[in-house]
Amino acid sequence: MPPAANSSSGLSRLRRIESSRVFQTLVISIIILSALAIGAKTYELSPLANQTLTVLDFAITLFFLVEILFRFAAFPDKKRFFLDGWNLFDTLVVVGSLIPLENSDAVLLGRLLRVFRVLRLVSVVPELRFLINSLLKAIPRMGYIALLMFIIFYIYAAIGSLFFARVDEVLWGDVAISMLTLFRIATFEDWTDIMYVTMEPYPFSWIFYVTFIFLTAFVFLNMMIGVILEVMSEEQNAKQAQKAHDERDDITRQLHSVQAQLTALSKQISQNSEK
């Protein structure tokens, strides 16, 4: 048996293992275990429990390393492995948690990277992967609306900072902090407290707040409606086109047979007349 065929049959065996239910379930279980370990670390634990968690963390890191190597080995075209966003993400998370970190700041970073392991659940469960992909597809639709929203925020932040900076330095000090304050107002979070303060030097400043709330609510509402309509019309187009086609096909087929019958009839009459 030539080596190429051997390797190919080995690869297909690897892929069979990789896509098997047992392997998938094992990976998901380890990810959930990893998530629980991350959660457990936020509680105050006995030294023994802490040591157990350290060992567990090492074991999980090792498992993930082996798993990603295995998936790489099972991948048919090695060069294109990292072109898939999910593979790249998995590799980065795994490699990231391999780097040994000693000083206290780095420990925080290391633990942060471990948190992202939970996201691997998304890359492993196909339904979640599909969901995320469809959510990502919804983003460009919102592009120009987001830009418009940003312009509205920027203009109001500039105006707010221009007039109210001397009233409340903390909330309206500069354009950046003003945008955060406006985001707070857009969520209706204690916005009247902010308004009552600025209404003392500027009695008409309620116009600023009320128009801002109306504008953002109005633009947001229109964005939502726009997205609903777009998704809906896309789906309907696809579906109705299909259905209309099916229907028409049916009638068209019948009409063709009518025409065929007519042609036959015409021939029949011709033959009759020739006789």
Next chain:
Amino acid sequence: MPPAANSSSGLSRLRRIESSRVFQTLVISIIILSALAIGAKTYELSPLANQTLTVLDFAITLFFLVEILFRFAAFPDKKRFFLDGWNLFDTLVVVGSLIPLENSDAVLLGRLLRVFRVLRLVSVVPELRFLINSLLKAIPRMGYIALLMFIIFYIYAAIGSLFFARVDEVLWGDVAISMLTLFRIATFEDWTDIMYVTMEPYPFSWIFYVTFIFLTAFVFLNMMIGVILEVMSEEQNAKQAQKAHDERDDITRQLHSVQAQLTALSKQISQNSEK
């Protein structure tokens, strides 16, 4: 007359009574009375009123016991009575309020069980039962979105607990309490108060809050749109399929008669030519 037929005719009489308007109205009235009694108990009452309520409670418990036994007796296939979720629920609530409870903790539990009697209204009024069933049907649709939401909450809770635990032990102490805090933030409830505290040691922690709010709002919005679209397309499919069928049928029938006419014509010509 054989006993079986006798029992069967007795059963059908029971069922006639059970499904009669008078019986239904009586049961609903007693449930509402029971709800009012539960409400009345939350007020401070005179000893006389309290005694009256105790007697009333006893009477209601008795009535519900008799009613459930009656419904059981009227049920054709006794073995499958408890397979229906509503029957099981009714029985549990009735049996639960039968258990005599003396010490103060148990009294609380007994009163809690009596509260659930109000839910029997749902099991008795068919429209509400239908509504609940259709709400329950909507849950699986939201399954994976709920899982995704949980993952987002878990990751943010882990990160929040990792960084902010030493800033505010009460809000970010461990991963569970952090998730509750995040739920609070998702409802916009005084979220800026939480943010301003953590922005002192971590000036860039607003990114944590703003991205979290965007993510949850975005995922929630997409879930809502998804559900609307799904329900809508289901309904439309059913309706349009029906309509399209009707339409096509009509035209098809006419076309068949055209073809029949053509066949008759062909035969007529053949006969002519034979003559």
Next chain:
Amino acid sequence: MPPAANSSSGLSRLRRIESSRVFQTLVISIIILSALAIGAKTYELSPLANQTLTVLDFAITLFFLVEILFRFAAFPDKKRFFLDGWNLFDTLVVVGSLIPLENSDAVLLGRLLRVFRVLRLVSVVPELRFLINSLLKAIPRMGYIALLMFIIFYIYAAIGSLFFARVDEVLWGDVAISMLTLFRIATFEDWTDIMYVTMEPYPFSWIFYVTFIFLTAFVFLNMMIGVILEVMSEEQNAKQAQKAHDERDDITRQLHSVQAQLTALSKQISQNSEK
């Protein structure tokens, strides 16, 4: 000329005046003037302005009285005048503000009745009347959902009052005040403050709040989706039925002419064969 015809022509002249643009505009202007007068009274005014307002109020009351009498006179079938909800409402508001009120409590009531004059704008502007009618039509659709919501509120209020009454008498004292507190929680208004207080004696009471918020949000969301779908399918049904009918009619007509041609052909052949 007989008196009946005379009265009828007088009536039609009255109706012509009533439905004239000038008359409508006059009534709307007076209502707006009345609204402004009501608003003006909430400010501190000079004695002169107050007197002017009193005179103006008297004049407006008189005008409304004359107007309603005029409308009554112009109405063809006097007996059915009060069967129209809008007429009844207008009459009540006008008659109500006629009653002379002296003591201070009654003055408040009199001013309250004058406020409702603004609502007459709705009864006079046809577009607003149409809008209100269509809003009223939307209510029965929400009937059973509202009942379900009430049951959820009642059960949670009973449970809340049962457990938390001794923690915070003001918020959970009895079942009525508990329902108000729950309504507050449903609007996310400082709900965590309430929760943190009850979490001290009952650490797991967050389950009470989180499940309540989920339930109400879920039921509300489903209600909204339900209403959207219902309205939409109603509209579409009407529209599509019309369109499908038009389409089918067209094709059916053509098919009929094909059949007629065939019948003619058959006759032609018969005649030929007879020759």
Next chain:
Amino acid sequence: MPPAANSSSGLSRLRRIESSRVFQTLVISIIILSALAIGAKTYELSPLANQTLTVLDFAITLFFLVEILFRFAAFPDKKRFFLDGWNLFDTLVVVGSLIPLENSDAVLLGRLLRVFRVLRLVSVVPELRFLINSLLKAIPRMGYIALLMFIIFYIYAAIGSLFFARVDEVLWGDVAISMLTLFRIATFEDWTDIMYVTMEPYPFSWIFYVTFIFLTAFVFLNMMIGVILEVMSEEQNAKQAQKAHDERDDITRQLHSVQAQLTALSKQISQNSEK
């Protein structure tokens, strides 16, 4: 070459420049630079930076002046230049920032006008211009609903001011301030704090707040549903009309050919019989 042709060819050259990608990108870049300069001014800066910003501001003002003159020169029909809302807006913003302002109040006004330069981004980027136009189109649809909302607010404000003015002068002092308070209640912003205060003299004043919240939420919900349905049915009408037409055309064409065949057949038979 006659001067007219010369001017016309000059104009078309100007327009070619104006609509070129390079020119568009330059204008957008300058607007963004202008926005950044406005933002930078809200920070505390060194004198040097301040001077740089002043020079930059002068340069930007000059650039915008040249640009608007250039656009005016490139416009074919000079008289109709200002009939386009966007051109008028651009001109006003540019001219406004030309006026030299010395005293401190005017400086504020001058800076306010510079803020509106950011809005020029909307007038320059075609996608944003399209978005704004479609948002503006959505406003009339909401006209009567907005009027109804205003009436509801006015009535509740009058009632609130009538009863609660002596309880809390700041929140319910007059009808205008009451409307602002009601807007705050409609956003659920600390509305229970307001309610608890008025519930002391008027224990039933919760009815005022709860009915107001229900009414506004209900009207708002219906408005949203109304807008969704209207936009949707408009789009569908357009699309389905097109599709139905296409479908019918197809079948109709086939039916015509059937009829043509039949006519030919009839002729054929006639000829046969004549032979």
